[in-house]
Amino acid sequence: MGAFLKSAAIEHEALSEPTPWPDANARLLGMGMGLPVEPLDRLAGFDPKKFERFTLEWAHGYLIKQIEGIVDIQQRGGAGDKGRDIIAWLDPATVSPRRWICYQCKHLQTALGRGAATTEIGKLVYYAQRGEYPLPVEYWFVTHKGVTGTLQDLLDDPAALKTFVKENWSKYVDREISSKSTPMTPELEAFIDGMDFGIFAAKQPATLLAEHAQTPYHLRVFGLPLIERDPPPKPPSQVDAAESVYIEQLYRVIGECLGLAVGSLDDFAGQDRFRALFERSRITFYSAEGLKELARDTMLDTQFFDSLLGEFRNGLYYDYTETGITGHERLVRTVRAAQKLQLGGHILADHVVAADREGMCHHMANENHLQWCGDANA
Numbered sequence: 001m002g003a004f005l006k007s008a009a010i011e012h013e014a015l016s017e018p019t020p021w022p023d024a025n026a027r028l029l030g031m032g033m034g035l036p037v038e039p040l041d042r043l044a045g046f047d048p049k050k051f052e053r054f055t056l057e058w059a060h061g062y063l064i065k066q067i068e069g070i071v072d073i074q075q076r077g078g079a080g081d082k083g084r085d086i087i088a089w090l091d092p093a094t095v096s097p098r099r100w101i102c103y104q105c106k107h108l109q110t111a112l113g114r115g116a117a118t119t120e121i122g123k124l125v126y127y128a129q130r131g132e133y134p135l136p137v138e139y140w141f142v143t144h145k146g147v148t149g150t151l152q153d154l155l156d157d158p159a160a161l162k163t164f165v166k167e168n169w170s171k172y173v174d175r176e177i178s179s180k181s182t183p184m185t186p187e188l189e190a191f192i193d194g195m196d197f198g199i200f201a202a203k204q205p206a207t208l209l210a211e212h213a214q215t216p217y218h219l220r221v222f223g224l225p226l227i228e229r230d231p232p233p234k235p236p237s238q239v240d241a242a243e244s245v246y247i248e249q250l251y252r253v254i255g256e257c258l259g260l261a262v263g264s265l266d267d268f269a270g271q272d273r274f275r276a277l278f279e280r281s282r283i284t285f286y287s288a289e290g291l292k293e294l295a296r297d298t299m300l301d302t303q304f305f306d307s308l309l310g311e312f313r314n315g316l317y318y319d320y321t322e323t324g325i326t327g328h329e330r331l332v333r334t335v336r337a338a339q340k341l342q343l344g345g346h347i348l349a350d351h352v353v354a355a356d357r358e359g360m361c362h363h364m365a366n367e368n369h370l371q372w373c374g375d376a377n378a
Contacts, residue, residue, distance in 0.1 A: 002006045003323060005119070005202065007080055014077075014117050014126060014348035015056070015057075015059060015060055015064070015073050015074065016060075017199035018053050018056040018058060018060060018217065019053065020056045027118060039222040040143035040206065040209065041204055041206055042221075042222060043144050043208070043209060044205070044248050045145050046106075046107075046248060046359070048107045049314055051105070051107045051144045051314075052105075052107075054106050054144070054212065054221070055085075055086070055103075055142060056075070057212060057213060057215055057217040057218075057221075058212045058215065059073055059103070060215070061074075061084050061212070061214070061215025061216060061217055062211045062212060062214055062215050063086075063088055064088075065105075066211070066214060066217070067088065069090050070088045070089065070090060070309075071089050071090065071091065071092055072088075072089040072092075073086065073087065073088050073089070074086070074089070079131040079361040081276065082123065082127045082133070082280065083104065083120055083123030083124050083127060084104070084133075085102075085103060085105040085142075086102075086103035086142075087100050087101070087102060087103075087106050088100060088101040088103065089364045090137065091267050094192070094320075097134040099134075099135070099136075099137050099270075100134075100136050100137070101136055101137060101138045101140070102124070102131060102136040102139045102140065103140045103142050103171075103203075104120050104139065104140065104141055104142065105142045105143070106120075106141060106142070107143070107144060108143065108144045110145060111143070111145045111146045111147055111148045111151075112143045112145070112146070112148065112151060112202070113140055113147070113148045113150065113151055113167075114148070114151045114164065114168075115152050115155060115171070115172045116152055116162065116172075117141060118140070118165050118168055118169075118173060119153075119172045119176045120173040120298070121139075121161075121165055121200065122165065122169060122172065122173030122176065122177065122182075123176070124126075124136075124139065125176055125188065125191060125192055126164070126173075126177050126182060126360070127136065129188055129191040135199070136199060137199065138199050138201065138353075139199045139200050139201070140201055140203050140222070141201070141202040142202075142203045142208065143202070143203070143205070144205065145205070146202070146205050146247070147202045147204075149297065150368050152202065155200055155202055155248065158196070158198040159195045161200060161262070162192060162195070165192065165197075166184065166189060166192055166284045167306055169183075169184040169188075170236065171295060173345050175356070192312040210224070216250055216303075220347070228293055229291075229351055230290065230293075230294075231288070231290070232286055232289070232290030232355070233286050233289060233290055233293075234283075234286065235279075235282040235283060235285070235286050237283075242365065242366075243282070243285065245365065245366045245367070245368060246281070246285065246362045246363070246366035247282075247352070249327075249365045249372050249373070250278055250372075251263060251264075251267075251279055252372065252373045253277075253327040253328050253331055254268055254271075254274045254277070254325060255267075256327050256328065256373055257274065257326070257327075257328050258271065258274070264372075265278065265311065280358075281362055283293030283355065283360075284355045284356070284358040284359035284362060284363040284368070284377070285359045285363065285366070286359070287353070287354045287355035287356050287358075288355075288362070289359070289363075290356075290361050291305060291348060291352065291356050292305040292309075294348075294351060295348060299371065302345050304348050305348065307346070308339045308346055308348050308352075308360070309360060309363055309364065309367075309369075310315065310342070311341070311343060311346060312341065312357075312360045312361070312364060313346075313364060313369050315337075315341045315342075315372075316334055316337050316338055316341065316361070316364075319333050319334045319337040320333075320361075320364075320370045323331040326373075327374075328372075329373040330372050330373075331361070331372050335358045335361050336363050337355075338357040338358060338360060338361050339357050339358070339359075341357070353373075355368070
C-alpha cells in the first residue's frame with residue numbers, strides 16, 4: 001500500500017535511533033571504491049531498506065530538531081497506518097483537534113507519478129472524512145527519485161490536483177484502500193470540495209539531501225570534500241576550569257623533576273625548560289580541542305572525536321602503562337608513540353596534525369584515562 005516503514009501490527013511506535021551505515025569510513029574516504037558517487041545519484045540508487053534508514057536519519061536528525069513548532073514525531077507505516085508514514089505533531093496530545101504534518105514516504109522504481117500520488121491522497125481523504133483523524137496542515141511526498149513533471153504540475157496547481165483526484169478516484173483509489181470497493185460518494189465528494197489542496201507538496205531529492213546534510217548522519221553516508229580546518233583556538237591567558245585535570249598532572253610531572261611541590265606557574269617561573277613544556281602542552285591540548293570543534297560544528301558529531309580519543313587510548317596503552325619510569329619519561333614516550341600511531345580509516349584521520357597527536361595525550365590525561373606520575377594503571 002505504499003508504506004515501507006514497517007511496524008507490524010502496531011498502530012505506531014516511538015521514533016528510534018537509526019542503525020549505523022556499514023562500511024561508513026570506506027564510503028567516506030573512497031578507499032578502494034573508485035570515484036565518489038554524487039549524493040543525488042547515491043540517493044536514487046537506495047534500495048527500500050537503505051531509503052528507510054535514510055528517512056529515519058532525516059526525521060530523527062532534522063525534522064524533530066530543526067522544524068520550529070514540532071513537539072513530537074511518530075514513525076508509522078505498515079498495517080494500520082491509514083496512509084501515514086511519519087507524523088510530525090505540532091500540538092501535544094491534550095489539544096484537540098491536534099495539528100500535524102504528514103510525511104508520506106514512497107520508494108518506487110521510478111519517479112512518483114500522478115496515479116500513485118492520487119492513491120495516497122485518496123487514503124487521506126477517506127480516513128479524514130470518516131473522522132479518524134483531522135486533515136494535516138501540510139502533506140509531503142518524500143521520495144528518493146523525485147516526482148514526475150505531470151505530478152509536480154498538479155502540486156503547483158491545487159485546483160487542478162483536486163479535479164484530477166475526483167475524476168480519477170475509480171481508477172486509482174476505489175480498490176486501493178481495502179479489499180472492498182471504496183467508490184466516490186456524495187459525502188466524499190463534498191469533503192474533497194471543502195478541502196484545501198494546497199497542503200500537498202513534494203520534497204525534491206535535492207531539498208531532502210540539503211536537510212539530511214544538517215544531521216550528524218550525512219557525512220558518514222555521502223561524504224564531503226576535504227574540509228579546510230580553521231586555525232586551532234589559542235589557549236586563554238588563564239588556565240580554564242576545563243583544563244584543570246591535565247594541568248594538575250603537568251604540575252606533578254614538573255614537581256617530580258624539580259623535587260618540590262608545584263601548584264602554579266610561579267613555582268617554576270625561572271625554569272625555561274619546564275615553562276616551555278607547560279606552554280607547549282596547553283597549545284597542543286587546544287589544537288586537539290580544535291579537532292573536536294571540527295567534529296562538532298562541521299561534521300555535526302562529537303562522537304567522531306570521542307572515537308578518535310579511543311583509538312589513542314588503545315594504541316598507546318603499552319607506552320603509558322610502562323613501569324619503572326618517571327612521569328616525565330612516561331609523558332615523552334607516550335607523545336612520541338602518538339606521533340607514529342596509525343589511525344587507519346578513521347573519519348578524522350585526514351584532519352589530524354602533529355600538534356593534535358600530542359594534544360590527544362593531554363586530553364587522555366584530562367579525562368583521567370592515564371596518569372603520568374605514579375601508577376599509570378590507577
